[in-house]
Amino acid sequence: MSTSSIEATSIPQPQRPWRQAKRAWRQAIVMLVVSVVGATLLMQVTGLAGVIGSYVAFALVFPVVAFLASMKYGKKAGQDKMASAIICLAFGTAFMPWMSILFTVFNRGREAFYSGFLTTDMLVNSSDQPLNMGGLSHAIVGTLILIFIASMVAIPLGIITAIYIVEVKGRFASYARFFTQAMSGVPSIVAGLFIYTTIVVVVFNRFNALAGGLALAILMLPTVARTAEEVLKLVPDDLRAASYAMGASQFSTVFRIVLPTVRSGLVTASILGVARVAGETAPLLLTSQYFVQLTTNILDGPMASLPTYIFANLGAGSDTSVARAWGGSAVLMSIVFILFVTARLLGGRNTKSRH
Amino acid sequence: MESTDLKQREIVIRRGLADRIFRRAMATGAILSLSLLALIASFLLFRGFEVFRDFGFSFITSAKWDSGSADGVTPASFGIAAMLVGSVVTAIIAITVALPFAICVALFLEYYAPSFIRKPLTAVLDLVAAIPSVIYGIWGYTILNNLAAGWAKSLNSWFDWIWFFKVPAPIFTRSPFIAGLLLALMILPITTSVAREVYSQAPRDQIDAAYGLGGTKWGAIRSVVMPFGRSGLVGGAMLGLGRALGETVAVYLVLNLVFKINLQILASAGGNVASLIATRFSEATPYELKGLMAAGLVLFLVTLAVNATATLIVNRARNTA
Amino acid sequence: MSLVLQGQVGRGEFSREVDVTVQHGEILAIVGANGSGKSTVLQTIAGIAALKxxxxxxxxxxxxxPITKIFTPAQDRHCGVVFQDLRLFPHLSLIANVAYGLRATGLSKQEAHARAAEELTLVGLDELADRKPGQVSGGERQRVALARALVLRPPVLLLDEPFASVDVSSRQGLRDLLPSLVQGYQGSVVLVSHDPEDVQALATNILAFG
Incomplete structure (x- = not known):
């Protein structure tokens, strides 16, 4: 029993680990048993039921048991134990839905997979045909094209904005920093509307992938700019001073010294930007829309993408089309995860993404 | 005493041609990305202006959204009150649910988790922050919807003496409550990461002092960490609120779009401005499109205001640390 | 005709009065304890810090x-600087480090690398030219920093603790090398050190900072 009070107050005391551990285990088991009994009683009274109901009952009872168990060391020790219990339980609870999402996506996504799922499009197949016909090659290609267009615009512009803020430190630097931060909160559908009224309606007079890419670029820009800004700030001023002292201009200082030293960080910034927009749906509904066939013409007509493929198949409503939507989700999720892990591996610990 | 650091002193430097071009080019790029916000606002205003002119203030206060009949017998009528209220209600539910969890997860990661799992858990948190909204949507639509309808039923049976837990009919799916829960899950990573950042900056010496005076871990957190992180936490919550206000597909998939102001959060009726735009866009008449542009402008201005305020608060919390 | 510095140098709260004159061909050594402002004097001359x-x-x-707001930026002063912490560019090879300043003067890559190679030979590093700074020893890095400053034939050469980051064994070698490099050098040299022994062999004038 005394282990808990040592932890709680963290007063160093002579330790006899073998005995303490045994006692701690015994206490934990007693607390668990009491909590389970309490939770069962609570379920009888309130009508909570099922797996989640039992968990909720347990989560309500356990902190109270923890409080009571430590009460004999004083009220403060009791509160401390209860707070620990609540915080740990809340943490566990928060992660459950995400685990459920990941599990469901890959579990149900498996259903749609067959040898041709990644290599055929839906031109000759309707979405409620059996799952061994058709696939989402068109959506994968479309997403890659859209991401490519968005990157071509957002990565240079984002890095230039970061250079302006950190290196040039011009008159508008503080505004540029503030508004790129604020821009990260622009609702994606608004970016879609904007591109629709300008690019789709005025310039091309038709839906196309270029418009979709540009809408994604608006959403990608703040992520790239903010992360690149953080990365550039990591370059020590001493290095810049050394470059100037050798007679170099700011231009060559930035392009030959600053940018090369943080190359991997900038790659990370770009990948995080891509991961941010790879799954965007709303702006694409208004710009590149959805199409059943693999197309590569970015100027003429709608183009499929993974998010809109999921959305369209979910909307179609039949069992097989919903299965296709889950399959699409699994593919999309894998792509986002691969991007994300790549960014982490390249960027190391220093690169923090900013919102 | 006058300070004469290089950065502070006003210095007239004549730069070389390459540098002048370089600086001009970078400034142009930065101003271009800066002016995007202004461009968005002005284009939406330009396109939606006719609707603002025709309906005036009732565009905000009326709950009726009707594109009218093609023959002109029923005139079009556009008002986004129901959708605005829906946006706010779902966002408030989201932040109310998400905030306590964000605090607990942040405290757990900073002060409770054993150090060897802290890094992997943080990585997982960053990872789930990148889950696309359409995936939240499909999960919410197929899994959460049914689960949470059951919870809503229980809430309704226990608390139906509170007016906003009442329902007109016993249908509990696709309600603002469920949309709010899904949004809570979506904004939890960003709110948590801001909370973590401010909590991690709490002064170590004061925490040690609180311990040293015979306090408990929770005592130190309550008396030092939480007060220190309060303003940053408000900023983080507002960032989350801004995201929740503007979410489209996830809400579209789990909320039943009804053009009626609904404050009964368990009832199967609601909507938000973003999902209104996504729903009506594909079959909108030219005039209705202008209405959607106007709605988009309102949404843009509201989220921008929330976000700018949040950004100010978070930046101040970062800098004072 | 010389380098003249009269006034208050300092950063932030710190400041001190300085009055130094260095003629062409002269080597002024500033010695003194850490924190006495020796390095600040060098930074002020190099244009990395400003006069008060x-x-x-x-x-x-x-x-x-300051009174006329005249300030020539570092890149237009063409000083050769050896920093206390060296500040070699980590992503560039040794030869590219040495050639960097030359390229900034407008030389082509070929010319710059040719001259950088000569300079590296002078300091005895021609065989390591393609290594990165992280792949050579502390003494070798120190010599690269010297070569990088000297290759520019700067009218003013600033050496900040040129022996500080070197282990004892290569310290003597460097001490022997430096005079030969500076011999016949026509510019003004300012050398900063906390160790009077370092400067004895080199300096023509010695200024003590209290």
Whole structure:
């Protein structure tokens, strides 16, 4: 029993680990048993039921048991134990839905997979045909094209904005920093509307992938700019001073010294930007829309993408089309995860993404 | 005493041609990305202006959204009150649910988790922050919807003496409550990461002092960490609120779009401005499109205001640390 | 005709009065304890820090004068600087480090690398030219920093604790090398060190900072 009070107050005391551990285990088991009994009683009274109901009952009872168990060391020790219990339980609870999402996506996504799922499009197949016909090659290609267009615009512009803020430190630097931060909160559908009224309606007079890419670029820009800004700030001023002292201009200082030293960080910034927009749906509904066939013409007509493929198949409503939507989700999720892990591996610990 | 650091002193430097071009080019790029916000606002205003002119203030206060009949017998009528209220209600539910969890997860990661799992858990948190909204949507639509309808039923049976837990009919799916829960899950990573950042900056010496005076871990957190992180936490919550206000597909998939102001959060009726735009866009008449542009402008201005305020608060919390 | 610095140098709260004149071909050594402002003097001359008051000029060209707001940026002063912490560019090879300043003067890559190679030979590093700074020893890095400053044939050469980051064994070698490099050098040299022994062999004048 005394282990808990040592932890709680963290007063160093002579330790006899073998005995303490045994006692701690015994206490934990007693607390668990009491909590389970309490939770069962609570379920009888309130009508909570099922797996989640039992968990909720347990989560309500356990902190109270923890409080009571430590009460004999004083009220403060009791509160401390209860707070620990609540915080740990809340943490566990928060992660459950995400685990459920990941599990469901890959579990149900498996259903749609067959040898041709990644290599055929839906031109000759309707979405409620059996799952061994058709696939989402068109959506994968479309997403890659859209991401490519968005990157071509957002990565240079984002890095230039970061250079302006950190290196040039011009008159508008503080505004540029503030508004790129604020821009990260622009609702994606608004970016879609904007591109629709300008690019789709005025310039091309038709839906196309270029418009979709540009809408994604608006959403990608703040992520790239903010992360690149953080990365550039990591370059020590001493290095810049050394470059100037050798007679170099700011231009060559930035392009030959600053940018090369943080190359991997900038790659990370770009990948995080891509991961941010790879799954965007709303702006694409208004710009590149959805199409059943693999197309590569970015100027003429709608183009499929993974998010809109999921959305369209979910909307179609039949069992097989919903299965296709889950399959699409699994593919999309894998792509986002691969991007994300790549960014982490390249960027190391220093690169923090900013919102 | 006058300070004469290089950065502070006003210095007239004549730069070389390459540098002048370089600086001009970078400034142009930065101003271009800066002016995007202004461009968005002005284009939406330009396109939606006719609707603002025709309906005036009732565009905000009326709950009726009707594109009218093609023959002109029923005139079009556009008002986004129901959708605005829906946006706010779902966002408030989201932040109310998400905030306590964000605090607990942040405290757990900073002060409770054993150090060897802290890094992997943080990585997982960053990872789930990148889950696309359409995936939240499909999960919410197929899994959460049914689960949470059951919870809503229980809430309704226990608390139906509170007016906003009442329902007109016993249908509990696709309600603002469920949309709010899904949004809570979506904004939890960003709110948590801001909370973590401010909590991690709490002064170590004061925490040690609180311990040293015979306090408990929770005592130190309550008396030092939480007060220190309060303003940053408000900023983080507002960032989350801004995201929740503007979410489209996830809400579209789990909320039943009804053009009626609904404050009964368990009832199967609601909507938000973003999902209104996504729903009506594909079959909108030219005039209705202008209405959607106007709605988009309102949404843009509201989220921008929330976000700018949040950004100010978070930046101040970062800098004072 | 010389480097003249009269006035207050300092950063932030710190400041101290300085009055130094260095003729062409002269080697001034500033010795003193850490924190006495020796390095700040060098940074002020190099153009990385600014004067608080007074005047800095070279050959009657004003480099820094707060009262008239004249300030010549570091890149236009063409000083050769060896920093205390060296500050080699980590992503560039040794030869590219040495050639960097030359390229900034407008030389082509070929010419710059040719001259950098000569300079590296002088300091005995020609065989390591393609390594990165992280792949060579501390003494070798120190010599690269010297070569990088000297290759520019700068009118003003600033050496900040040129022996500080070197282990004892290579310290003597460097001490022997430096005079031969500086011999016959026509510019003004300012050398900063906390160790009087370092400067004895080199300096023509010694200034003590308290």
């Amino acid at each position: 008051s007074g005047r800095l000029s070279f050959d009657n060209v004003v480099w820094d004068e």
